[in-house]
Amino acid sequence: MKFYNKNTQGFFGLVAFGVLLYLGVSNISYILKAFSYLVSVIFPFIIGGCMAFIINVPMRFFETKLFSKVKKGKRALSLILAILCIIGVLALISFLILPELANTLYSLASSIPGFVNEIKDFLQNVSDNPLLTKQNLMKIDLDWNKISTELMGFFQTSASNILGSTVSVISSAVQTVVTFLLGTVFAVNALLKKEKLVLQTKKLLYSFLKESYADRIVYIGNMCNQAFSSFLSGQCTEAVILGTIIFISMNILRLPYAMLIAMFIGVTSLIPILGGFIGSTLGAILIFMVSPFKMVIFVIMFVVVQQIEGNLIYPHVVGNSVGLPAIWVLVAVTVGGNLAGVAGMFISIPACSVIYALLRNAANERLRKKGLLEKVQNK
Secondary structure, three states: OOOOOHHHHHHHHHHHHHHHHHHHHHHHHHHHHHHHHHHHHHHHHHHHHHHHHHHHHHHHHHHHHHOOOOOOOOHHHHHHHHHHHHHHHHHHHHHHHHHHHHHHHHHHHHHHHHHHHHHHHHHHHHOOHHHHHHHHHHHHOOHHHHHHHHHHHHHHHHHHHHHHHHHHHHHHHHHHHHHHHOOOOHHHHHHHOHHHHHHHHHHHHHHHHHHHHHHHHHHHHHHHHHHHHHHHHHHHHHHHHHHHHHHHHHHEEEEOOOOHHHHHHHHHHOOOOHHHHHHHHHHHHHHHHHHHHHHHHHHHHHHHHHHHHHHHHHHHOOOOOHHHOOHHHHHHHHHHHHHHHHHHHHHHHHHHHHHHHHHHHHEEEEEEEEOOOOHHHOO
8 A cells, every 4th residue: 555645645745835834934034035135146137138028129010010021130130220219219308308407407596596585685684683683592502512522423424424325336336337237238138039038938838847737828928928018018108198298288388397397207107107296296396496376287287187198098098008998907006006116006007917818718718618608798
């Protein structure tokens, strides 16, 4: 009689899982440290993977549309053209924003003397009141020895902190540059050999898993790739639409800094739903320096545009691009934002579109087997 057979296999598996779970919970701090170290080691490759995914969207368009009839070198040409397009967009945004930003800073610098004069007038009015000044001076009781000691300690601590911060900033800057360069090299190599990487991944899946499981993983992977690519395209389209509407509306209402604020709102609106509010905050502050009344007009205008964009344009543009109904786009953004902030908003929409498609297909398949699909659809 065999002690280990199919009847006892489930029991031993459950015991092994319980032991592993206990060991994991007991040593959770070590596991988190190991996970953190692992992420720090592979972080350049994570950055490179994200870069490759973003570059692959325009690269795939050029490869299938522009260079479809080219026999040799179309992969390299498409990659170079995609990178140049991304750099060109960033340069165009900088070219449009930097002059406006310089003018804005100049205007703010010009208005500073006015604020300084107002402060001086206020202090002069206070000093002209001898009773008030005398009463305030009588209340002041200063311990100069204690103040000098604290100042010396403050300066010593500040000098040490500045030196440490300088070293830390330089080290972080070097590490960031190295990480970016490694990620760029990894992204370029991955894009040049993407079919080979996909083939190697499929070989691993089909060699170590059941064929049905491997088929399922490949199917879900293709869905995720399509959903995230479509989401990225839709998000960029929505950002352009919102920035254009803001620019036109501000010019109609004759509000200042129209180009700068519209561009900034367009860039920040890449963050789903809430990104526009971040850009509008800076816009409101800038306009307030010119005219508080115009700031009120800007806030009202932005609220109206944001309601139209958030409830009509965004769910349909982004929702249609990922195949997710408008109501579920709003739900995905809300849940993702509450769980993981901005990163959760980015991931939640394409992730929910994949889950939505899987559940829809599974439900239709079950109803089809029961012979109830047409009955449910017709009700």
